[in-house]
Amino acid sequence: MSVEVERKFVCDPEIHTKLKDIGAICIGQRRFQDQYFDSPDFDLTLKDFWLRCREGCWELKCPVVPKTQKHSSQAEGLCSRYREITTVPEIQAEIAKAMAGRLCHPIGSCKDDDGDDNKATETSDVGSAAVLCDDSMADWLRERNLTCFAKYTTERCSFSLAEDGVEGVVRVDLDQADFGYCVGEIEVLVADGGDIQAAQQRIERTADKLGLSSGQRVEGKMDVYLQRNNPDHYAKLLAAHIL
Template structure:
């Protein structure tokens, strides 16, 4: 499945506006541990490997050419099985954990988040507040056909605009904000590579 998402700031009454006619699903605590090697090879190619509450996931871009593009929404394929992740990262071995160790891929950031989730038809909304004081909202839709990406992006934009919620390409996601605050060298590498410059970063 392809995940099309737009992030937006939690300012004023944005949370109330976007969730007013949405169904509350859950509130939970999420711990994300992000992985990369010493040269930041994965994140510099916009690949985000994390262990979320003990389960590995990989978000990899649908099209690398969208870096530094005019698209407001980001489009990722999310892989959730060890075999899929190993294939996408060209790793070999008897399992994901040993393969990561063998390739010197190790944790570089841990982000703890309180997440409130809502649903509006096929649109999923997350309201995230981190343990380092950052808050952000995200609206997304899962699609199976790449030809639906532009249509889906417009659907998300219309949903936000109808509720008078401002958003921009440059609004930082929580991982990017964490790196900007705690690992500025890594952050600037990502900006120079076009991974988070003028885009909705993770």
């Protein structure tokens, strides 16, 4: 298990040149589809839990600290920090704790990118997860009435940046979502229990090298997707100080 420490930024037309100038190495490009799951009452996301299936691989992001906790610095406030759980049994155990007593609801729906409702059935959004994983996971989702609330495809170009005398690398991803939003991410992975503050400092140094002077939080893909496709869900996450 690891902790993902990340800062988002606005991509400008010169970002590729800037990355090359600071010594970042392009490590590849890929295209992938993400599906995010929650209950109709948003039992997971309103607790800042994000269950995702990316091309058949499951991941649960859990908050390291509550979003309502005050930050000690502006740089810290610009970074998100999530534990990443990637094994299915651990994911299921963590969600069972988060959803204790919340197993029976009407089946919800998932919005496509055009904003139209697709009524969820056993062969739609939960069923599509069976194609991406296996029947047991699809059954587990159905039992907890976890259905897809967001689905989009991303074109990603990734870079790696090493620092002299510092173990590990800083990763920079440039993402173009299929609903027309582009955003950059500076990320450092920390072993569970590792030095998160040091990771934040590395991210801040990288941001300075790239000339990212803005002290304002930059919206992620999920923020923009929900604003356009599910404003009610977005408003509830705003009210809960999750987004």
